[in-house]
Amino acid sequence: MPLAEKKLIEQIRRSARGGESVVRGIGDDCAVLRVPSGHELLVTTDFTLEKVHFRRDWHRPELVGRRCLTRGLSDIAAMGGEPRAAFLSLAVPGDVPQKWVNRFLKGLLDLAEEFKVPLAGGDTAQSASGIQADIVVVGSVPKGKAVLRSGAKAGEGIYVTGELGGSAAALARLAEAKPVGAESLRHLWRFSGQSRRLGVPQARVAVGQWLRQHKVATAMIDLSDGLSTDLDHICQESHVGAEIEAEAIPRARVGTGKKRVALELALHGGDDYELLFTSSAAVPNRVAGVRVTRIGHTTSSAGMRLIGLDGKKHRLQAGGWEHFKRSL
Amino acid sequence: MPLAEKKLIEQIRRSARGGESVVRGIGDDCAVLRVPSGHELLVTTDFTLEKVHFRRDWHRPELVGRRCLTRGLSDIAAMGGEPRAAFLSLAVPGDVPQKWVNRFLKGLLDLAEEFKVPLAGGDTAQSASGIQADIVVVGSVPKGKAVLRSGAKAGEGIYVTGELGGSAAALARLAEAKPVGAESLRHLWRFSGQSRRLGVPQARVAVGQWLRQHKVATAMIDLSDGLSTDLDHICQESHVGAEIEAEAIPRARVGTGKKRVALELALHGGDDYELLFTSSAAVPNRVAGVRVTRIGHTTSSAGMRLIGLDGKKHRLQAGGWEHFKRSL
Numbered sequence: 001m002p003l004a005e006k007k008l009i010e011q012i013r014r015s016a017r018g019g020e021s022v023v024r025g026i027g028d029d030c031a032v033l034r035v036p037s038g039h040e041l042l043v044t045t046d047f048t049l050e051k052v053h054f055r056r057d058w059h060r061p062e063l064v065g066r067r068c069l070t071r072g073l074s075d076i077a078a079m080g081g082e083p084r085a086a087f088l089s090l091a092v093p094g095d096v097p098q099k100w101v102n103r104f105l106k107g108l109l110d111l112a113e114e115f116k117v118p119l120a121g122g123d124t125a126q127s128a129s130g131i132q133a134d135i136v137v138v139g140s141v142p143k144g145k146a147v148l149r150s151g152a153k154a155g156e157g158i159y160v161t162g163e164l165g166g167s168a169a170a171l172a173r174l175a176e177a178k179p180v181g182a183e184s185l186r187h188l189w190r191f192s193g194q195s196r197r198l199g200v201p202q203a204r205v206a207v208g209q210w211l212r213q214h215k216v217a218t219a220m221i222d223l224s225d226g227l228s229t230d231l232d233h234i235c236q237e238s239h240v241g242a243e244i245e246a247e248a249i250p251r252a253r254v255g256t257g258k259k260r261v262a263l264e265l266a267l268h269g270g271d272d273y274e275l276l277f278t279s280s281a282a283v284p285n286r287v288a289g290v291r292v293t294r295i296g297h298t299t300s301s302a303g304m305r306l307i308g309l310d311g312k313k314h315r316l317q318a319g320g321w322e323h324f325k326r327s328l
Numbered sequence: 329m330p331l332a333e334k335k336l337i338e339q340i341r342r343s344a345r346g347g348e349s350v351v352r353g354i355g356d357d358c359a360v361l362r363v364p365s366g367h368e369l370l371v372t373t374d375f376t377l378e379k380v381h382f383r384r385d386w387h388r389p390e391l392v393g394r395r396c397l398t399r400g401l402s403d404i405a406a407m408g409g410e411p412r413a414a415f416l417s418l419a420v421p422g423d424v425p426q427k428w429v430n431r432f433l434k435g436l437l438d439l440a441e442e443f444k445v446p447l448a449g450g451d452t453a454q455s456a457s458g459i460q461a462d463i464v465v466v467g468s469v470p471k472g473k474a475v476l477r478s479g480a481k482a483g484e485g486i487y488v489t490g491e492l493g494g495s496a497a498a499l500a501r502l503a504e505a506k507p508v509g510a511e512s513l514r515h516l517w518r519f520s521g522q523s524r525r526l527g528v529p530q531a532r533v534a535v536g537q538w539l540r541q542h543k544v545a546t547a548m549i550d551l552s553d554g555l556s557t558d559l560d561h562i563c564q565e566s567h568v569g570a571e572i573e574a575e576a577i578p579r580a581r582v583g584t585g586k587k588r589v590a591l592e593l594a595l596h597g598g599d600d601y602e603l604l605f606t607s608s609a610a611v612p613n614r615v616a617g618v619r620v621t622r623i624g625h626t627t628s629s630a631g632m633r634l635i636g637l638d639g640k641k642h643r644l645q646a647g648g649w650e651h652f653k654r655s656l
Contacts, residue, residue, distance in 0.1 A: 023368060024474065027565060028407070029372060029403040029407055029477070029549060030370040030404060030406075031370070031371045031372070032368050032407070032469075032474050033368065033370075034471075037365055040361065040362055041360070041363055041369065042358040042360060043413070043466060044357060044358040044449070045415050045449065045450055045451050045462070046417075046451050047417050047419055047460075049453055049455060049460075050456065051456035051457075052419075052454060052455065074357075075358050076357075076358060079356070079360070081358065085371070087371060087373050087464070089373045089375050089462045091377055091380075091460070120371070121372070123375045123462070125375045125377055125380055126380060127377060127380065128377065129379075129457045132377075132460050134373070134375075134417045134451070134462040136464050138369070138466075139358070146351075146358075146360050148352060148356050149355070149356050
């Protein structure tokens with residue numbers, strides 16, 4: 001094992017904390033976990049790749065680490081589950097300074113601490129080129145109670161948590177502004193709602209659990225690829241259509257003027273990590289301290305439709321965040 | 329989502345098969361798994377990276393896929409566990425032909441079928457450079473019965489399954505022979521024990537389970553990094569030392585002459601995926617059809633010692649397979 005790799009494992013081992021679910025963590029061939037009896041297991045894996053999901057010269061390492069774990073936690077949230085343990089596979093090329101790795105791990109482990117999710121294992125390797133991270137989050141949910149994408153019926157309300165388009169707006173601004181110096185980059189980060197002050201995306205674990213416990217959500221997904229793409233996933237898996245209203249979509253406010261982001265970004269931008277769900281029950285305006293907004297309803301006719309800001313009905317197609325992905 | 333990525337997900341989804349443990353597989357935010365009551369969960373993750381663990385011009389894609397899953401299954405075997413489901417995260421750059429991906433998946437899925445382990449999820453992405461795969465295998469073991477690295481006591485026998493050094497010998501030959509034409513490469517593969525005829529590494533799942541069920545193994549690890557490195561892990565975690573005999577180490581036979589590989593390769597070569605375990609019980613010569621060989625014993629004094637082919641006692645240090653890794 002190369003020294004750098006050995007150091008990395010030791011570092012993760014030192015940083016990792018046990019938890020009630022972890023019988024045996026880092027230091028054996030497998031981690032050993034305990035899941036409450038009567039629970040089913042949830043497993044999700046998500047890549048975070050340099051030059052695909054982040055750029056070392058654009059994104060602070062703490063945020064890259066934080067986003068890496070957020071992606072996994074958010075998937076558990078979307079099933080109404082409880083995260084139990086995380087596993088990190090991390091490959092780093094020789095030219096990446098130790099400081100970058102330290103800051104990446106700090107972002108990831110601070111978030112793990114917030115959610116009381118122990119880092120229970122993973123793998124490390126020297127990469128031939130670029131940083132590659134793969135996060136696995138294992139969670140649990142009472143048997144048969146996971147909220148799937150496939151549970152929606154026609155005529156139900158469609159809801160989202162929080163506000164949409166903030167992350168996409170931040171990335172669009174970074175893309176517009178390049179090349180930029182370190183000073184303006186810091187400014188952009190603050191401006192773009194990615195700083196601690198303005199809030200970074202939060203995995204909605206408590207909201208997801210509340211919606212599952214109170215049998216409110218019939219189908220649920222997290223908004224990682226963008227509203228239009230993720231709503232399409234629910235429609236496909238549930239065999240329903242959808243009609244949503246542009247006016248109703250809660251658009252993030254950014255910048256000093258607190259201007260709302262463009263509709264396009266709220267519709268197709270990704271990385272929001274809010275929850276999208278359907279419900280036939282009465283849904284409160286706030287759940288676990290987070291705003292919940294009704295944006296439309298499911299239909300028996302297939303396909304997605306958008307009532308635009310012009311009041312006219314448009315066909316809506318899955319867009320996703322590939323525009324931004326490509327611009328990296 | 330780029331088209332290639334979408335195609336890849338659909339392809340994996342089509343290829344993936346359900347299993348009794350998988351309540352919900354690919355197609356939701358998380359996979360939902362069921363683990364038998366009274367069982368604990370085993371989780372392992374392993375990277376397979378181009379130019380680090382394999383070379384596209386040296387290794388057949390089927391073998392890369394097979395080795396990818398073998399690494400995970402072998403970790404479950406080393407705990408005495410039962411594999412329940414696998415998850416594959418796969419990032420492929422645009423210049424890799426679809427055929428390579430198909431053949432890689434075929435190797436992986438054929439092995440999954442052999443072990444009755446459904447591919448229950450994962451992630452796909454377009455890579456900026458090089459192929460990156462991360463395999464997660466989830467298994468289970470009766471509560472409190474996992475065989476750890478830390479259970480060895482002084483004065484116990486040290487055993488290995490199968491024969492060692494075959495994979496390292498194959499890789500060493502490839503490294504010596506480069507650059508080589510396709511014809512000689514095919515010859516080398518046959519010669520080097522990596523072909524189907526001569527057998528590829530096998531995860532020793534049935535052996536691991538037998539050793540656990542019959543309370544034979546006190547500590548266990550799989551030989552992925554090489555005998556000297558993996559024995560050192562058991563010594564460190566169990567706080568014992570070890571003395572092994574060069575003469576007793578079962579060295580793989582390679583080539584038409586069936587010549588035994590050099591001791592160095594059996595001692596420090598990796599990728600054998602045999603099991604290394606300690607025991608104070610009577611150990612049969614064969615377990616689940618696989619040869620088991622006593623190679624030495626644990627000691628109360630720390631450190632590892634080797635009784636060489638010269639009959640003299642040498643200090644043994646963790647070597648591992650970094651020599652070969654570096655030569656890629």
